[in-house]
Amino acid sequence: MTTDIITLTRGVPPAEAFPTKQLSICFDAALEADAAVVLQYGQQPGYPALRHALANEFAVADAQVLVGNGSLHLQDLVASLLIKPGQVVYTEQPSYDRAISTFRRRGARVVGIPLEPDGISVDRLAAALAHEVPAFLYLVPDFQNPAGATLALEKRRRVLELAEQYGFWVIEDIPYRKLRYRGEDIPMLRELNPARVITMSSFSKLLSPGLRVGYMVAPAELVAAVTKLAEDTILSPVLPTQAAVAEFIERGWLQPNIEKLKALYRPRWQAMAEAVRQELPGAQQYIPDGGFFVSVMLPEDANYQNLVGRAKEQGLVLTPGQAFFADPDDGQPVAGERFVRLPFCAVTPEQIREGVRRLASLI
Numbered sequence: 001m002t003t004d005i006i007t008l009t010r011g012v013p014p015a016e017a018f019p020t021k022q023l024s025i026c027f028d029a030a031l032e033a034d035a036a037v038v039l040q041y042g043q044q045p046g047y048p049a050l051r052h053a054l055a056n057e058f059a060v061a062d063a064q065v066l067v068g069n070g071s072l073h074l075q076d077l078v079a080s081l082l083i084k085p086g087q088v089v090y091t092e093q094p095s096y097d098r099a100i101s102t103f104r105r106r107g108a109r110v111v112g113i114p115l116e117p118d119g120i121s122v123d124r125l126a127a128a129l130a131h132e133v134p135a136f137l138y139l140v141p142d143f144q145n146p147a148g149a150t151l152a153l154e155k156r157r158r159v160l161e162l163a164e165q166y167g168f169w170v171i172e173d174i175p176y177r178k179l180r181y182r183g184e185d186i187p188m189l190r191e192l193n194p195a196r197v198i199t200m201s202s203f204s205k206l207l208s209p210g211l212r213v214g215y216m217v218a219p220a221e222l223v224a225a226v227t228k229l230a231e232d233t234i235l236s237p238v239l240p241t242q243a244a245v246a247e248f249i250e251r252g253w254l255q256p257n258i259e260k261l262k263a264l265y266r267p268r269w270q271a272m273a274e275a276v277r278q279e280l281p282g283a284q285q286y287i288p289d290g291g292f293f294v295s296v297m298l299p300e301d302a303n304y305q306n307l308v309g310r311a312k313e314q315g316l317v318l319t320p321g322q323a324f325f326a327d328p329d330d331g332q333p334v335a336g337e338r339f340v341r342l343p344f345c346a347v348t349p350e351q352i353r354e355g356v357r358r359l360a361s362l363i
């Protein structure tokens, strides 16, 4: 029994990534400058200065921005607004586990469209659409959670054409987009054609998840409808954290913080990529250019039975792969048991090498 436990489960930033001192200065400044607003009920679509900063960034009107208590909460509100019970929602397969469960809880049948190394299979999406049009398509186009894949430019265009043709919303959820360690940005779906796109993101991965500051950018009518739902649900968003984030941006500290994070995460990403290439050569590997996750699909003849339980005995904590799989689009059994997500940001290169070595020894 190995005693030092290596945890390769949640995609969370490590504590050393938090800009604690700077945030404390920003909280003080925000409270001193605007206590009457920040400590009061109200400002339903979010703290005005933060909405305005985001509107500038995305080149939209302030009315197209809603800032809420984390992006998952906004996803849930959007799901409750758009999904009629029994309606289908398409996701990538695999997809973000909490999105799948949120959509299901709101009454959707969640169907996964296979994910390829360059993003969702557009051919399979087109086939599914010919059969049934969804309430929306949920994508994590940049450095996907859980697989790490990034949606290629040409596929982004085709997804948007299909959205126009069939008339459905596309949620692009992009919390990892700014954490690119290599290569050039690919345009957001919104930049290619914003008409049917709901963009979601948050400051959880760029500042701190505990702040609970996430946002959506969408047509103004949709933002107004979700804002109304939020008001009826939470009465008022948490404004002190939003004001602190606005202050952080105003002071010009966000981009340097992102650069600091990239310097911290890049060696971990390299270590994970190398370890997976060396130790798991027979697996299908997703090595992204950014984000939090490398992943592997183990070969069919690998020993993946009770992998999570056996890994635990070796001091390696893994997330069960099945959680990331929605219903199949073709009726075939899903390959969840063979899928392993490998988050690398909150572990050191040494832990990464040892963790992947342990994984390889089990299969």
Ligand SMILES: Cc1ncc(COP(=O)(O)O)c(C=O)c1O
Residues within 6 Å of the ligand: 011, 069, 070, 071, 072, 073, 096, 140, 145, 173, 175, 201, 202, 203, 204, 209, 212, 213, 214
């Ligand atoms: C793809 C994706 N969307 C949304 C979230 C939730 O983010 P937030 O903290 O803003 O609710 C996460 C968190 O891990 C995520 O990976």
